[in-house]
Amino acid sequence: xxxxxxxxxxxxxxxxxxxxxxxxxxxxxxxxxxxxxxxxxxxxxxxxxxxxxxxxxxxxxxxxxxxxxxxxxxxxxxxxxxxxxxxxxxxxxxxxxxxxxxxxxxxxxxxxxxxxxxxxxxxxxxxxxxxxxxxxxxxxxxxxxxxxxxxxxxxxxxxxxxxxxxxxxxxxxxxxxxxxxxxxxxxxxxxxxxxxxxxxxxxxxxxxxxxxxxxxxxxxxxxxxxxxxxxxxxxxxxxxxxxxx
Amino acid sequence: xxxxxxxxxxxxxxxxxxxxxxxxxxxxxxxxxxxxxxxxxxxxxxxxxxxxxxxxxxxxxxxxxxxxxxxxxxxxxxxxxxxxxxxxxxxxxxxxxxxxxxxxxxxxxxxxxxxxxxxxxxxxxxxxxxxxxxxxxxxxxxxxxxxxxxxxxxxxxxxxxxxxxxxxxxxxxxxxxxxxxxxxxxxxxxxxxxxxxxxxxxxxxxxxxxxxxxxxxxxxxxxxxxxxxxxxxxxxxxxxxxxxxx
Numbered sequence: 001x002x003x004x005x006x007x008x009x010x011x012x013x014x015x016x017x018x019x020x021x022x023x024x025x026x027x028x029x030x031x032x033x034x035x036x037x038x039x040x041x042x043x044x045x046x047x048x049x050x051x052x053x054x055x056x057x058x059x060x061x062x063x064x065x066x067x068x069x070x071x072x073x074x075x076x077x078x079x080x081x082x083x084x085x086x087x088x089x090x091x092x093x094x095x096x097x098x099x100x101x102x103x104x105x106x107x108x109x110x111x112x113x114x115x116x117x118x119x120x121x122x123x124x125x126x127x128x129x130x131x132x133x134x135x136x137x138x139x140x141x142x143x144x145x146x147x148x149x150x151x152x153x154x155x156x157x158x159x160x161x162x163x164x165x166x167x168x169x170x171x172x173x174x175x176x177x178x179x180x181x182x183x184x185x186x187x188x189x190x191x192x193x194x195x196x197x198x199x200x201x202x203x204x205x206x207x208x209x210x211x212x213x214x215x216x217x218x219x220x221x222x223x224x225x226x227x228x229x230x231x232x233x234x235x236x237x238x239x240x241x242x243x244x245x
Numbered sequence: 246x247x248x249x250x251x252x253x254x255x256x257x258x259x260x261x262x263x264x265x266x267x268x269x270x271x272x273x274x275x276x277x278x279x280x281x282x283x284x285x286x287x288x289x290x291x292x293x294x295x296x297x298x299x300x301x302x303x304x305x306x307x308x309x310x311x312x313x314x315x316x317x318x319x320x321x322x323x324x325x326x327x328x329x330x331x332x333x334x335x336x337x338x339x340x341x342x343x344x345x346x347x348x349x350x351x352x353x354x355x356x357x358x359x360x361x362x363x364x365x366x367x368x369x370x371x372x373x374x375x376x377x378x379x380x381x382x383x384x385x386x387x388x389x390x391x392x393x394x395x396x397x398x399x400x401x402x403x404x405x406x407x408x409x410x411x412x413x414x415x416x417x418x419x420x421x422x423x424x425x426x427x428x429x430x431x432x433x434x435x436x437x438x439x440x441x442x443x444x445x446x447x448x449x450x451x452x453x454x455x456x457x458x459x460x461x462x463x464x465x466x467x468x469x470x471x472x473x474x475x476x477x478x479x480x481x482x483x484x485x486x487x488x489x490x491x
Contacts, residue, residue, distance in 0.1 A: 012453075018449065019448060019449050019452050019453060020453075021448075021452070021490065021491070023452065023453050023454055023458045024448075024452060024458065024487060024488045024490065026458070027458040027484070027488060028488050099454070100461055102418060107418040107419070110417045110418050111414050111417065111418050114347070114414050114417040115414065117320070117323045117344075118323055118324060118325075118412060118465060119323055119324075120412070120463075120464075120465050120468060120469075122462075122463050122464040122465070122468070123414045123463045123464075123465055126414065126461065126463060189461075189462050192462050192464060192477055192481070193460075193462040193481065193484065194481055194484065194485060195477070195478055195481025195482065195485070199464075199477065
């Protein structure tokens with residue numbers, strides 16, 4: 001055991017009698033990883049909703065992410081790399097955000113009773129933030145692991161088969177609601193925490209964005225369900241632009 | 246249905262939390278006090294009426310009666326507020342439930358000890374001007390830019406009523422959290438050019454999870470502060486400063 005560590009254990013300060021800078025780094029990293037994930041999810045939901053513009057649009061976008069303009073036919077491994085990168089940020093954010101979770105029944109009950117008493121919107125929003133965060137430990141991991149291990153199974157039919165025939169839709173439905181609510185409340189917290197923008201205006205804009213993203217997410221999930229239902233007899237068959245002209 | 250009298254008074258009911266933690270026989274309970282509301286009646290006036298004419302045992306704190314001392318802070322229908330600045334007419338149903346401020350040591354009924362916390366907080370954040378450079382008291386103090394001075398005086402309007410702490414879910418969960426009152430105090434001295442402390446020195450006071458990094462931005466402090474202090478801005482200001490300290 002290093003003596004410096006023992007000094008910090010006993011005095012909560014280092015051998016120069018200075019406080020650790022780790023809490024500052026953790027606070028910043030929690031916000032930074034959260035901001036990266038919010039940005040990612042904003043674009044991700046838009047991209048997956050490309051199915052609303054038709055199968056061809058979704059197919060073209062998928063191939064673009066597979067860099068088909070560089071590698072003929074596209075290379076799904078890039079999707080796996082992207083999913084791995086997001087998974088790393090996701091795990092780091094979960095680890096950092098866990099510091100703020102209620103750590104005992106006493107803390108949980110104090111928060112719940114306080115929130116019930118004070119009826120204050122921003123206080124109550126935290127319940128959404130921690131429950132959706134907790135749900136995403138599991139739901140987000142399932143989705144990211146699937147994308148890492150089966151990056152080739154993305155496309156108008158492949159995604160629809162996964163959602164409908166592989167019965168992944170309940171997971172995606174819960175994940176969609178969790179991720180949109182968590183990202184919305186998280187972004188609002190970031191704005192007020194660092195004082196980026198005016199609070200009330202930000203709250204209004206984020207509420208509008210939440211409705212928009214939930215809307216396009218739910219409708220596109222419905223469209224994937226419909227395609228998956230119609231395609232159930234040909235489960236596993238991949239989409240090609242030529243065959244569907 | 247509450248009766249309304251010809252002179253504009255109506256019957257209202259104050260439900261008060263009653264308990265004396267120092268009396269082993271005291272059982273926490275709520276007691277109803279029906280009174281006649283008069284125009285312009287504040288909760289402070291209503292409580293005084295109950296104390297003088299109905300129950301001489303009910304305890305509550307007050308000093309200035311004008312929203313300056315911060316003594317009469319209590320929870321009014323779930324919201325921490327100053328009794329002297331709250332009109333009974335705001336509650337259209339005429340039912341008002343009063344609780345002591347949570348997060349502070351309970352003395353009796355509506356009375357709590359905010360002083361012990363505020364004293365410890367002042368010492369913890371060293372809430373005073375620190376300037377170790379040689380001072381010459383025969384010369385006039387260095388002037389401050391009037392705009393900056395206004396900004397500092399704005400933060401000095403804090404009356405330490407404790408409402409920011411009682412409104413804060415972080416403080417309710419984590420009793421060691423210094424709260425908006427402490428962070429506002431540090432922000433005030435950080436702005437003041439008379440104070441020679443560096444950001445590194447302020448970090449030593451609030452750079453941990455019981456200080457600036459403990460705040461989870463619930464904004465209960467800002468939304469309930471009876472002096473409408475810009476607490477969100479000050480906490481964000483200090484957080485931005487503290488996170489840059491190397």
